[in-house]
Amino acid sequence: MSDDQKIRDGRHDFDFYTGTWKVHNRRLKERLKGCQEWEEFEGISVAQPILGGVGNFDTITMYRDSGIHHGVTLRLFNLETHEWHLHWADSVSGALVPPMIGKFEDGIGHFYSHELFAGRHILCRFIWSGISETTCRWEQAFSEDGGATWETNWIMESVK
Numbered sequence: 001m002s003d004d005q006k007i008r009d010g011r012h013d014f015d016f017y018t019g020t021w022k023v024h025n026r027r028l029k030e031r032l033k034g035c036q037e038w039e040e041f042e043g044i045s046v047a048q049p050i051l052g053g054v055g056n057f058d059t060i061t062m063y064r065d066s067g068i069h070h071g072v073t074l075r076l077f078n079l080e081t082h083e084w085h086l087h088w089a090d091s092v093s094g095a096l097v098p099p100m101i102g103k104f105e106d107g108i109g110h111f112y113s114h115e116l117f118a119g120r121h122i123l124c125r126f127i128w129s130g131i132s133e134t135t136c137r138w139e140q141a142f143s144e145d146g147g148a149t150w151e152t153n154w155i156m157e158s159v160k
Helices: 003-009
Strands: 019-028 038-050 055-064 067-078 083-090 100-105 109-119 120-129 135-143 151-159
Touching: 019 055, 083 109, 100 120
Parallel strands: none
Antiparallel strands: 019 038, 019 151, 038 055, 055 067, 067 083, 083 100, 100 109, 109 120, 120 135, 135 151
């Protein structure tokens, strides 16, 4: 497969994330409440390709004031739709949340899902940006109004 085919196909979009990353986290203390107070903490993420390259799996250990928390992300590339499905679970809830679905365009990944948060139906968005061999940025945002406005509530700045 040529490099041009890899770019158009999308299955290699998360290849950059292979390896061990130091992660600086900023997370709103309260979500969808107008909170402006951020919790900051460090983490370590270790990612590897799976399924011959049509998947990616990472584990993250987060060192928060409330204790050590663990999370995993399973990313699977749908060969028919050319979209990624991102599945998350953590040691806080023990639950697998609905997948985020999306793709990369012009070096930025946009992923969306409908979720239940605090008893309300919301939209959730992930954005992957600032991608280089040694850096990347991930952010999560929620919308209560169908995507008209977004509250960014978690930012991860990663370095190798």
